[in-house]
Amino acid sequence: MSRFFQNVDDSESSDSDFSSSGSEFSEDELQQKPTGGAGSNRFARAGLDSDSDSEDDVKRVMKNPKEKQTEEVVKLSQEILKAVRADEWGEATANFNKLEASAEKLKNILKGSSLPTVFIRCLVKLEDCTGKGGMSREQLGKLNAINARAFNKMKQRLRKSIKPYASDMKAYRENPVDSAEEDEKDVASESEDQEVPSRETRAERAVPAADSDSDDSYWGADDSDESESDSDDQQAGFSRWLKKTPTKTETKKTKKDRSQRSTPAPQPAAAAAAAADDDGFTTVGRGGRKVEKPIVSAESLNKNLLEIIMARGRKGTDRKETVARLESLLDVAGNALQQCKVLMALASAQFDASADLSHMPTEKWNAAQSTIHRLLEVLEHNHQISIYETADTHDDDSDVKYGGEPITLRGSVISLVERLDDEFTRSLQNIDPHTPDYIDRMRDSLPLYLTIARAQGYFERAEQEDSLCRIVSRRLAHLYYRTDQVNDKFEATVADLRVSAESKIVPPAVRGNTEATIHGLCTFLYQHADPLLRIRAMLMHVFNHALHKRYYIARDLLLMSHIQENAYQADVSTQILYNRALAQLGLAAFRLGKIHEAFEHTMELMSSGHQRELLAQGVGQQRMQQQQTFANEQLQRQRQLPFHININLELLECVFLTASMLIEIPFMASANANPEARRTATCRVFRRMLDFNERQVFLGPPENTRDHIMASAKALADGDWVKSRDYIQAIKIWSLLPDSQEIKDMLASKIQVEALRTYLFTYSTQFEAVGLDDLSAMFELPRNKVYSLLARMVYQDELQASLDEVSGVLVFSPANFEASSRLQQTALMLSNKANQFADINERVFELKINGGYAPGDRQQGSTDQSGRAQGNDRDSRSNFQRSAGGGGGSNANGRDGQRSRSDGNVNANGSNRNSNSGRNNRRGNNRRNARR
């Protein structure tokens, strides 16, 4: 089977937007694709290989079956589509059976390359219709029995048969062609394309095989003759290729011929496509090979540049050569205007050159960086040139004589700089962070930062607000996660820049003061940027404040911005930023010794079990039940933050667990002593770990952070604060925090206090009175501290005790001893249970009569098993009634059930009824509460 053929077809169906022009493009593309090597250079082969004839033979033989099958598939697909539209499922199923068979055949013939679009479209349509939401139950109900059965059959069949085409369908979904017109066009181009190969071969044969000096010559010729029409001055340069005119013109003729032939196609769309095709074809040829021509001058620069720009993005453009060409153009660029033009094109070409790699190689990146740098430099020196995305293009030759008058160019500096930044991030994502490569790469962040600062200067001067906001946001993103010490170095370099002297956002006065710089950047964004950038700026500001232990400022900023309320509607990267800000805030609170705050900020994050995903710091373990698609995972990888930006997860966990320990252990102790206390853990994660730890048969000395904290927690629960402190202080990870010794001391004093509290809770039933001095000695706390602690516990009713000022003891009230008696505790519990029981009875009674609760609404209070069972019972009943219609309202009203029954019958309106019952529901609750 001929590769040649497949290629033709491949391009046809996959590039549906290129329609009939596909064949040429695919060929050109294949020249570059390493995979397409075998069948790549059609022309070279035609010229050099002797088997060109055999190729033709194959084609002639194979032409018929393929054509036949394709036609058949297309026809059937269209019929199915028609049937589906008319809801004629019986017909559709029958056709689908046939289609499946012929598609199978066609697939065999095409061997691997994709099938006609219309077929894929048909499948997609079918899947949409049969899949979820494609057809509601009601719609289905409307179909008659035969149709419905056929529909179900189709649904099952489709699921099986669709699999082999899944990828095609996906591609189609991403780029749907949905109008009927396209359909027909498809068919038209289909038929047209079948002619193409033969025509091509004819053309090939017309080109003598002797045209063997090089491909280039061929291409060059091709090229020049096409450009004849538009450029005369280049002819000189082409003259040596002109010798080959005979062959060239012939090809040209054939091509012209072809395009003419395709032009009078009946559909205007097809005609347009053909025209586009013609245009596209010529430029491709040029862009690909023109580098060979060394003669470029300032005068012709514009033309060259235009050609290159036109060729950009076309298949068949050799990107590396484009870069080389542009570089040579840059050498001849006469003035600033031309330089700007070339530099912009060069930068985008440099990015293009490595677009299909996972990330840009460092040297390429550096080249791009220096290009952009140069561009900014030119712009800095030529204030009269400004670049706008919406400006007019200047393609005339007048810029040779450019004399420095103000001028606008079309282009986008911001997108270049952003791209540079993105590429940098991408490369960091791809380099293993534990290698020296990573550090080497990190060195480039300084030049990058300089570029951004310069670009900011440019935008500020050019007063391009939108771009300025974006660049400021980028700059902030480079600053916010680092401490001032690190940033100071960056800022010092920036301060040397010429532009920074003129900046209003970061006035020279604050130079060297990173805090003020960040503040300036953020303030600018708050005032000018759109909401998304503003939120991001806010979060980065919060993060930075928190990093520098300015907890209150950070917290207030976060609270006042109301981000929390709508963070969950934001896009993923903003959510990640929000999570990071929250985590950092938690760390800041911890560093200040605000254990409760630290706990609250980190709890949500840490108890989710998805810390890695939430902070975009690595992909978490794949769960079996949650099968992530490849694309999803890919996306997640793209979002990953580079390693140096990461928040240390172990540290975060350590902070969280330590905070939980300090909160949870005294709480547990007080819950044990007091039978009335609620027993649910405030921190489930910690409790679970502790339980697990206690269940261990053999416990070695603590090794990791978690072990240490567990050991410390156990010591704390025993009241052994020294041991607890030592365990906590032995954790190595504290050294990652800037003021680790302070933190250790803070933790020690917290542990002392909590140990005292735990001790009192645990042994309150055993003591009649405790001396303050003894406690003070035991926990090495000053007496007045112990005193105020005890006072607080007494005042807040945590301890049933009171202080005796004269003798300096804490006297426990007799209630403690009573509470210690098993019998009395049980009696209390029993009375509680009885109360609950009565409550539930009342509630159930009210439900039976009041009915119409929304399911789940009532379960909030019931803790008892029987209550829940009753609730379920009721729920199912009310559902039944609702579906039965009519009498559903009868239960709506409690006391005046009689009246409401008639209401319910009169009121056929369901929503009305619901609101009724809701109101009564509330009233029922009120009544119950009042009775209590």
Add this chain to the structure above:
Amino acid sequence: MADYDLTLRMIPSMDRQLAFPLLEFLSSRKIYNPKDVLKAQVDLLSNTGMVDYTGELYKLLHEVDELPAEFEEKRKKVINDLLESEQKTKHIREVIENPEVAGSLRQDKLQNMKLLRDNYQCTPEMVLELYNFGQLQYSSGNYGASADILLHFSILSTDPELTLSAMWGKLASEILFGNWEIAYSDLLKLRETIDKTHFKTPTEQLQQRVWLLHWSLFVFFNHPKGRDGIVETFMMQHYVSTIQNACPWMLRYLAAAIVTNRKKRSMMQDLVKVIEQVAYMYRDPVTEFIEALYVDFDFDRAAKKLEECETALENDFFLTHAVDDFVENARFFFAEVYCRIHKRIDMTSLTKRLNMKQEDGKKWIVKLIRESRMDAKVDFKENTVIMNPTYNPVYQQVIERTRALVFRSQVLNGAIDKRGNSANKKGESKSKPRPARRHNDNAIAAQ
């Protein structure tokens, strides 16, 4: 002394003329250099229409007898403006003061405007001029007149922004006029308007609220029911957050109001929370006293802060009259917390902490015990107070909890019976009796 002075922080949120009494008070207290205060006063008044008074102060400040010529010019201008404006508004004022017109005015402002235009030839411009006239009157210190005029304006005007502004003007006039009763109701009206009005930005609303808080101090500390009003207003959710965000110093007044108002004792816990939250950005002796007492339970510090409070409050324009009241009530709170925590109290140390003499202290404590009906006894031999903390024995608890059960179950049972009967009679629902019976069983079991 000047440490706890809030005047500087408050003036930005006050009207010029409202700030004047504050400055006058400052000059009487001699906390600052009198020259400076005087200069501030002159600066303050220089933009108002009270040219004569400003001139006097100017003379005092510069110790001269003659005034610069600009004063005379300004004086003329002010009088001219006044006269002119008076002329312009003469017609409309006459119309409005006509009782017939006043009677026919309705709620609907557009309707009113139409009525005035059709029947009395009043144009919107004339109404607007009314506003200007009111402003001029206010500016030259004629508060009674300005209050009247602005009231008329706010009734007639259809422009919500100017109406609001007129309401502010009216409030200021009433405050400066000393008409506390009306000022109080104006204040409440204004509060309502601010809460209801939809402002362009939240900041604007915040700004309005900040003003309201500041201006309200005049009213609340002068009106007999003001102590209740201030607690109510300041503890509203919106105003708590306003205080936290924009003017934490208002906490001093809130705290003082709560302390001096024993009826609002239940607010103390909320107040403590707020004070704790803003402690990082604002503290003064009053908030620190409360913090020491209710957060740290550090009685020594609380006693020390109470002493500081006295001096701080004496130098506060609004609280200077309430110092004794405050100290007395603060002692009460102090003693309350102290008694609640302790079983046996040494009277000497308590009186010392309360900053009282031994004998007075004893009397005070006895009085306190009697008044608050605490279960406590004084032991004069040991010189202690012995508290009898009440506690709830377990059996008492069990009795209390189960007491109502029988009654509740009976009620339930009766209800079920009634329901079952009526359901049977109707014969309408077949599923009803079954669950009903089950509940009977449950109810019996519960009994």
